Amino acid sequence: MTASAVDHxxxxxxxxxRHSALVRVTHWINVLCLTMLLMSGLQIFNAHSALYWGQAxxxxxxxxxxxxxxxxxxxxxxxEVLGHTFDTTGVLGLSGPPDNRxxxxxxAWITLPGYQDLATGRRWHFFFAWLLVINGIVYLxxxxxxxxxxxxxLPSRDQLRHIGxxxxxxxxxxxxxxxxxxxxxxxxxxSYLIIVFVVLPLLIVAGLTMSPGIDAAFPWLTSVFGGRxxxxxxxxxxxxxxxxFAAVHVLMxxxxxxxxxxxxxxxxxxxxxxxxxxxxx
Amino acid sequence: MAAxxxxxxxxxxxxxxxxxxAMPLAGCEDRLxxxxxxxxxxxxxxxxxxxxxxxxxxxxxLAPEFTEADISTTFKPNGTTEPDDQEYQDLLGSQxxxxxxxxxxLVERPLTLSLEDLRExxxxxxxxxxxxxxxxxxxGKWKGVPLARLLERASLKxxxxxxxxxxxxxxxxxxxxxxxxxxxxxxxxxHPQTLLAYEMNDAPLTVAxxxxxxxxxxxxxxxxxxxxxxxxxxVESFAAIGAGKGGYWEDRGYEWYAGI
Numbered sequence: 408m409t410a411s412a413v414d415h416x417x418x419x420x421x422x423x424x425r426h427s428a429l430v431r432v433t434h435w436i437n438v439l440c441l442t443m444l445l446m447s448g449l450q451i452f453n454a455h456s457a458l459y460w461g462q463a464x465x466x467x468x469x470x471x472x473x474x475x476x477x478x479x480x481x482x483x484x485x486x487e488v489l490g491h492t493f494d495t496t497g498v499l500g501l502s503g504p505p506d507n508r509x510x511x512x513x514x515a516w517i518t519l520p521g522y523q524d525l526a527t528g529r530r531w532h533f534f535f536a537w538l539l540v541i542n543g544i545v546y547l548x549x550x551x552x553x554x555x556x557x558x559x560x561l562p563s564r565d566q567l568r569h570i571g572x573x574x575x576x577x578x579x580x581x582x583x584x585x586x587x588x589x590x591x592x593x594x595x596x597x598s599y600l601i602i603v604f605v606v607l608p609l610l611i612v613a614g615l616t617m618s619p620g621i622d623a624a625f626p627w628l629t630s631v632f633g634g635r636x637x638x639x640x641x642x643x644x645x646x647x648x649x650x651x652f653a654a655v656h657v658l659m660x661x662x663x664x665x666x667x668x669x670x671x672x673x674x675x676x677x678x679x680x681x682x683x684x685x686x687x688x
Numbered sequence: 689m690a691a692x693x694x695x696x697x698x699x700x701x702x703x704x705x706x707x708x709x710a711m712p713l714a715g716c717e718d719r720l721x722x723x724x725x726x727x728x729x730x731x732x733x734x735x736x737x738x739x740x741x742x743x744x745x746x747x748x749x750l751a752p753e754f755t756e757a758d759i760s761t762t763f764k765p766n767g768t769t770e771p772d773d774q775e776y777q778d779l780l781g782s783q784x785x786x787x788x789x790x791x792x793x794l795v796e797r798p799l800t801l802s803l804e805d806l807r808e809x810x811x812x813x814x815x816x817x818x819x820x821x822x823x824x825x826x827x828g829k830w831k832g833v834p835l836a837r838l839l840e841r842a843s844l845k846x847x848x849x850x851x852x853x854x855x856x857x858x859x860x861x862x863x864x865x866x867x868x869x870x871x872x873x874x875x876x877x878x879h880p881q882t883l884l885a886y887e888m889n890d891a892p893l894t895v896a897x898x899x900x901x902x903x904x905x906x907x908x909x910x911x912x913x914x915x916x917x918x919x920x921x922x923v924e925s926f927a928a929i930g931a932g933k934g935g936y937w938e939d940r941g942y943e944w945y946a947g948i
Contacts, residue, residue, distance in 0.1 A: 455822035462817055463760045464824040520721035525821065526941030527721045533733040533948065619819050620741040620947025623751045623907045635817060635825050 423589055425677035430555070433546040434672055440539040441649060443531055446519035448646055449512075450528030456512030458643055462634035470640055473512035475501045482508065540611065547603075559591060560600055566593035582663040588679045598652065606648050613642040727941075738945035742875070745947075751881055751906035754815045759889060760826040763818070765896035766910055768868065771857035776916060779856070784900040789884070791838060793921035794848035799841060803886065803900050809833045812883055820910040821942065830904050832885030836878045838920075844874075848922040851877050852929060853903055856916035859936060870914040871926050871934040871944070872905055881906040884917065909946035911937045 426434075457469040469487065473495070476485040484500025486493045496502075502514035515521040519531050550556045566573070573593045576582070583592050591599070615621045616628045616638035632638035660668045671677035720726045771777075779787045784803055791799040813831040835851075855868040876882055883904040886893060893899040898915025905912045912935070926932065931939035938944045 451823065455820070455824050457824075459824075462754070462758065462825065463827045464764075465760075466762055466764070466824075521718050524721065524941075526937070527727070529821075529943070530727060530730040530733070530941070531721070533737060534730040537733050537736060615948075617819070617823075618741075618948035619751060619817075619909060620745055620907050623749045624741070624744040624746075626752045629752060635819065639823060 419680055420678050421680075422676045422678050424675050425589075425671045426675050427553075427555070428675065429546070429549050431672055431675060433542050436538065436542045437546075440535045440542060441653070443519060443535040444539065445646060445650065446517060447528045447531035447535070448643075450518040450520065450523075451525060451532060452643065453512045453518060453523060454525040454528075458640040459636040460633065460640060461636055462629065464636055471643075473499045475508075475510040482510070536611075536614070543607065543611075560596050560603075562593045562596045566596070569593070580662055582659075585680050588677075598655075602649070602652055606645055606652070610642060610645040610649065613638045613645060617642065731943075734943045734945060737943075737948055741945075741947045745907065748880055749907075751816055754817065754827050756815065756829070758827045759815060759829055763826040763828050763888075763897070764820070764824065766820055766822075767915065768857035768859050769896040771895075771916055773856055773858050776856040780895065780899070787900055787918075789901060789917065790919040791842045791922075792919060793852075793923050794845040795839075795922050796843035796845060797841065799838065801838075806833050806884065806886060806901070809837060812880070814881055814883070814904075814906070816881070816904070816906045818910055818913070821937075821946065829889050830883060830885040831887035831890075832883035832901075832904065834880060835882045835884055835903075836880070838884070839877060839922075842922075844922050847924045849874065850923050850926055850934070852921040852923055852926055852934075853914040853917050854919040854921065855914050856918050864940075866930065866936060866939070868914060868916070868936045869930060870903065870912055870936070871923075871929075872903075872908075872912065876905050876907065879905075879907070907947060911935070911942065912946050 456474055457464070457466075457472040459465055459469055470489060472485075472487040474485060475482045476492075482501055483494050484496040484498065484502065486495040486499045496508075498514055499512060501508050501510060503509040509515070511518075511523060518528070520527050550560075570593050577594060582588070612628070613632060616632050617635060622629055622635065629635050629638065632641055667678050787803060789799075789801045789806065791801075810833070811831055812834050813829065815827060815829045817825050817827050819825045839851075850871045850873055852871045853869060855870075857868050858865050859868050860866055872882075881904065884901050885898075885904050886901055888894070888897050893902060898917075901917045902915040903913045903917060923929070926934045930936070933939045934944040935942075
């Protein structure tokens with residue numbers, strides 16, 4: 408990219424180079440991996456659609472159970488959470504066209520493959536799990552070596568002091584502009600830090616704790632999670648924390664300028680209003 | 689200037705095209721999931737996992753063991769729970785008096801052992817967690833002969849690399865039906881927790897759990913732990929057995945190394 412692209416017109420806009428090539432590439436590989444992992448993970452979940460706490464499965468006492476049940480001679484999709492049952496016909500437990508309902512925890516459109524096939528689901532899952540881990544190692548190493556985490560993700564003391572104001576502005580859907588938009592805001596920084604250093608590692612380690620091989624090598628792992636079934640439950644919950652993050656993340660991208668954000672994550676360049684003009688608009 | 693903008697736009701469009709190129713992957717997932725090349729590429733993860741776990745699992749690292757209090761009240765049986773094969777029904781009818789375990793293949797001294805012979809050998813008892821590939825776990829107490837003791841008696845020939853467990857049960861419907869079998873490598877075969885178990889929770893194995901003899905390979909998933917074991921064959925390669933992938937479920941797409 409040449410300097411001419413930075414201020415190429417008389418407009419009040421100027422472009423800043425926001426994301427390094429490495430961040431952009433690892434970001435999109437992440438999108439691909441997490442999509443595939445979520446969909447194949449739900450396929451795997453469908454093979455035994457209940458979660459438990461502890462080492463072993465107490466089949467009569469699930470934390471969560473999604474299955475088709477009988478009611479008045481018919482069937483309904485039942486989602487049981489901590490003893491409370493909800494009718495989720497059409498999505499969870501019983502789904503597909505109304506004249507051809509299928510008994511399955513998560514519906515066909517969200518699982519990989521769409522039909523029930525645990526073996527193939529596992530293949531997708533472990534392949535993209537490795538890709539995620541390799542991608543994550545590259546991202547973390549570069550982030551530490553090039554100071555990306557300290558420079559761009561660690562909130563400044565000033566930002567932390569004004570976190571209340573930042574929350575209030577987000578609620579009113581007013582996003583930082585001008586000079587301020589050159590850097591991540593405090594809520595962005597904190598959520599990215601939590602995802603990168605808490606949720607994703609937790610998700611991966613909980614997943615590994617389900618492996619009988621890993622448990623033999625590191626027996627303390629199951630103790631940390633309170634058992635293999637607890638680890639499976641935490642793996643599932645952490646996956647949905649990521650889904651929640653992704654939903655908010657995409658919403659924020661849409662609300663704060665889809666095109667500008669997409670361009671910056673594809674080419675690196677992000678457009679901001681030039682200083683001095685920011686209060687006018 | 690204009691050229692720069694054009695360039696910029698082209699780059700953006702290429703990027704977006706690449707992004708949306710990845711999205712339909714989800715749409716045609718079922719076609720991809722049945723494509724042998726795709727499955728082979730995805731399957732590349734298995735040797736990576738296998739090698740790395742072997743590296744971490746130095747030698748005889750033991751699977752966690754539990755106490756009597758941890759034993760599951762309900763232990764879900766998996767796979768076949770009532771073999772209707774005539775040969776098995778006959779053996780069951782005579783309470784396995786005529787049942788014999790055979791150890792054959794690449795061994796110096798083939799063995800034939802009755803249930804009584806096995807019970808007289810030194811045994812090991814362990815309370816371990818059984819992890820099914822579906823995701824559930826149950827804890828049970830197993831008593832049996834460490835496989836290593838039998839292999840020492842039979843003495844493996846140097847070419848032997850795998851042990852194949854041939855079972856009495858036929859699993860699957862009509863065209864897909866086949867005799868159950870499994871295979872493990874030598875590291876697992878000689879592991880101290882690898883047993884040929886004849887007792888579960890202080891009672892002889894029930895039919896649902898693999899009577900009269902089942903395999904325990906505690907560092908792998910449940911489908912490796914063959915039930916109704918009739919014959920153990922030491923081989924150099926399992927390519928000529930079944931569909932050649934090393935086990936009933938392996939022939940149906942599951943990983944041979946089931947440590948994860």
